Amino acid sequence: MNKNNWESCVRKVVPYVPGEQPQFSDVIKLNTNENPYPPAPDVRKILDDFDCGRMRLYPDPDSTVLTDAIAKRYGLKSSQIFAGVGSDDVLAVAFMTFFGSDRPILFPDITYSFYDVWADVYRIPYRQIPLKSGFNIAPEDYVTENGGIVIANPNAPTGVAAPLEVIENIVKVNPDSVVIIDEAYVDFGGESCLPLIERYENLLVVQTFSKSRSMAGMRIGFAMGSEKLIKYMNDVKFSINSYTMNTLTQLCGAAAVKDEKYFNETVSKIIETRERSKKRLAELGFTFTDSKANFIFASPPKKSAQYVFDELKKRRIFVRYWNKPVICEYLRITVGTDEEMDKLFEALEDILNG
Ligand SMILES: *Cc1c(COP(=O)(O)O)cnc(C)c1O
Numbered sequence: 001m002n003k004n005n006w007e008s009c010v011r012k013v014v015p016y017v018p019g020e021q022p023q024f025s026d027v028i029k030l031n032t033n034e035n036p037y038p039p040a041p042d043v044r045k046i047l048d049d050f051d052c053g054r055m056r057l058y059p060d061p062d063s064t065v066l067t068d069a070i071a072k073r074y075g076l077k078s079s080q081i082f083a084g085v086g087s088d089d090v091l092a093v094a095f096m097t098f099f100g101s102d103r104p105i106l107f108p109d110i111t112y113s114f115y116d117v118w119a120d121v122y123r124i125p126y127r128q129i130p131l132k133s134g135f136n137i138a139p140e141d142y143v144t145e146n147g148g149i150v151i152a153n154p155n156a157p158t159g160v161a162a163p164l165e166v167i168e169n170i171v172k173v174n175p176d177s178v179v180i181i182d183e184a185y186v187d188f189g190g191e192s193c194l195p196l197i198e199r200y201e202n203l204l205v206v207q208t209f210s211k212s213r214s215m216a217g218m219r220i221g222f223a224m225g226s227e228k229l230i231k232y233m234n235d236v237k238f239s240i241n242s243y244t245m246n247t248l249t250q251l252c253g254a255a256a257v258k259d260e261k262y263f264n265e266t267v268s269k270i271i272e273t274r275e276r277s278k279k280r281l282a283e284l285g286f287t288f289t290d291s292k293a294n295f296i297f298a299s300p301p302k303k304s305a306q307y308v309f310d311e312l313k314k315r316r317i318f319v320r321y322w323n324k325p326v327i328c329e330y331l332r333i334t335v336g337t338d339e340e341m342d343k344l345f346e347a348l349e350d351i352l353n354g
Contacts, residue, residue, distance in 0.1 A: 016117040019320050028343055030334040031318040033185075033295050035214035037266045037337075039252070040259035043215075046251045054247055061242040069254040070222055074194060079227045082234060083253075085244050087184060087208035087221025091150075092118055094204060094223060097236045098178035099124045103147035105177075108137060110327060112156045112182060135160045135289060139169035149174060152182040154190045157320065157332040159291025161190040168193070171200045178229065180204045185293035187212035187267050188274070194224060201226040211294055212267050213256050220245070220253045270294050274335045280345050284352060295334045302352050305331050311351040317344055 019032035067081040074081075084090035095118045099105050102125065107115045109128040119126040129141045135158040142149055149170060154161040171179045171193075183205055186192045194205050204225040210216035223233065237244065256263075277296060281288060285301030300308045309321040309331055320332040333344070 011121070013117070013121045016114045020318060022318060026316060028317045028336065028340050030295075030336050030340065030344065031320045031332075032216070033211055033293070033334045034216050035211055035266065035270070035294070036335075036340065037214055037269070039214045039218075040256045040262045042255040042259055043252045046248070046255050050248055050251070057247070058243050059245060059247040059250060061238070063245050063250045063253075065254045066220070066245070066250045066257075067222075069257045070224075073257050073260075074224060076197075076224060077227070080197070080224055080230055082223040082225075082230045082237075083245060083250075084221045084223070084237075085249075086210060086219040087182070087206050088114060089219070089244065090206050090221040090223050091115075091180070091182065093233050093237050094178075094180055094206065095119065095124065095150075096122055097233050098180070098204070098229075099148040101147035101177075103145055103177075105148040105150065106142055106144070106146045107150045108155065110135060110155070110158060112152045112184075113322075115150055131158075137162050137166055137170075139166050139173075142170045143173050146174065146177055148177045148180070150180040150182065152184065153193070154185045154188075154291070154293045156184065156293070157295070157322070157327065157330075158289050158297050159185070159293040159295060160289050161292040164191045164193055164196075168196055171196060171203050175200075175202060178202050178204060180206060183207045184211060185295075187263075188271055188294045189292035197225050201228060204229050209253060209256060213263065214266065215252070215256060218249050218252055220249060270335050273338055273341060276338070277333075277335060277341050277345075280341070284345070284348055295332050297330050297332050299329045300331065300348075300352065305329050308348070308351055312344075312347060315347050317347055 063083040066083050067078045070081050071078040082090060084093060104125040104127040105119060106127055106129055109130045116126060132138045153167060167181060179202060181193050183192055197203050197205060204223050206221065206223045209220035274296065281296065281298050286298040288296050288298035291297060299305060305321055305328060309319060312319055322328065
């Protein structure tokens with residue numbers, strides 16, 4: 001049989017499980033926090049005008065058109081921006097770059113479930129800090145020796161946003177480690193800690209085009225921070241793969257970030273629909289957090305979350321459910337269009353009263 005033991009050399013990992021992407025079209029898809037509206041109109045123009053001949057050439061390894069556009073939008077220097085293939089790529093590079101000590105990194109016990117996976121794959125020790133009641137972060141819990149900190153704000157999957165003082169407290173008391181704030185949902189009503197990067201060289205802010213800019217399929221994420229942090233990240237990126245982001249994506253991203261008006265309109269619409277949806281969910285008897293993201297983390301009355309999840313799926317309405325302690329009583333429902341949400345509420349009424 002197999003005498004060779006090459007499998008003892010394998011880097012074994014338990015991978016992250018992304019939300020389901022059903023391959024049929026007549027579904028109401030409220031399970032992966034995608035934006036229900038299309039990208040900015042100028043993105044269409046980039047696609048129409050793109051010269052296929054350009055594919056012969058490698059892309060710009062620095063993604064200059066994109067980092068310049070992001071820098072301008074946020075009032076920073078291009079040398080303070082790192083662009084990656086989705087913020088998952090950006091966060092993975094940041095973990096590898098900044099979490100290189102043998103001290104444990106810290107993050108909340110309920111948060112984006114990719115953090116422990118990256119820590120595992122890179123062999124970074126970690127400690128999960130229990131959230132307080134109401135899924136809140138207590139900054140004093142982060143006053144302890146550590147090799148780095150990562151916090152999603154607003155948090156996933158709870159939608160709870162920590163005030164800027166809480167984040168600043170954590171950054172201030174940890175000058176010896178890099179603090180990463182994952183702001184994937186900040187545009188929907190959270191308070192960005194971006195203004196703090198001028199004062200704290202060890203603060204890295206990560207954002208994405210996947211949610212508020214309707215471009216999950218293009219894969220664009222970025223980090224903002226001191227020039228020193230960004231340089232260290234680029235050193236690691238250029239040590240693995242220089243050409244991560246393709247030319248077309250760079251151009252589309254730059255076009256999207258320049259259309260502030262469209263961005264504000266679509267984000268406002270989603271916030272409006274979210275607040276209206278909270279009222280409907282309350283009428284139906286759900287309990288939920290005061291989400292500042294493009295989803296609502298809600299616990300159903302009468303029936304279990306698992307049951308409601310299964311029943312919705314039978315009706316081709318997809319939401320997200322985790323069979324894990326504490327959060328197993330909740331569903332994470334992405335905010336779709338008003339029409340999609342109305343269909344959801346109709347189905348929920350049927351399921352809960354049926
Ligand atoms: C969606 C999400 C990401 C990843 O976004 P991509 O840019 O699509 O890779 C990162 N962090 C959190 C908390 C998210 O919810």
